[in-house]
Amino acid sequence: MWNWIQRFSSPKHFYGMSAPLIKWFSIGALLIGLYGLYLGLFVAPTDYQQGESYRIIFIHVPAAWMSLFVYMVMAISSGIGIIWQIRLADMVAAASAPIGASFAFLALVTGSLWGKPMWGAYWVWDARLTSELILLFLYLGYMALQSAIEDQRSADKASGLLAIVGVVNIPIIHYSVEWWNTLHQGATIAKFDKPSMHIDMLIPLLLMAVAFKLFYAAVVLVRTRNEALYRDRNRRWVRELIERL
């Protein structure tokens, strides 16, 4: 079992098998994303309270979900890297940070553009917004630690610990709309009873969420391959690979 993990998590093995996956994830993200956009912008009915402005939901909510999902990937792979010293896990964590940061940024900005017409303000220090802003800062802190520490192993340990400690923020973001009286609306999907959303709005939202996830999968693979090449730059498999390019 252990040998099996060691072999399949070797950067060399990963590099070889990730190429076709990138292609399929990209094609999937593109097709599902375009179909989701079509349903979201053309087919989904107008909201009776928010008019057409609610169509921001089809990018805002998937971006916000992904900012949480990518953070968990980053924290879990940092943990795997620290505990079992699997180098590929550290590479995945480092590759995830800039993507997650971009999703958190997108969630904040699209939320702000949705808040202005609905709440009358681009920004309020509401619990949901503030905790999401902290998430963006956690991503930026991770990236800053990665680039500030010269020695790669120390960099992975320090930034990984920050990522793991920062997990405390994840349930705060999720439950912020219940724990505090927020301006931000409550959950419409992740509830145990029926989602309080029209099916014609729900389907494009879920499609967009799948498209975002596939997009992340493709980009994180490309970035992890870059990390593998860079970190193994003095090893034979990289040298042989580069000489063949």
Add this chain to the structure above:
Amino acid sequence: MNWSEFFHMGGYAFFVWTSYALTFAVIVANIIFPIIQRKKVIARIKRAIKREQIELDKESA
């Protein structure tokens, strides 16, 4: 529904289309930056290989 109505977004055009444009920009950035990064890493390793080759040639000369 006609196109001008579609682009008008019931009066929320600025907010809706700015959101979608920013999303597009973030997606494009997420595609382009890793490709640039890959080219840089490969160029750097190629330079290192060349440098080492020159060192080796000097030693043998």
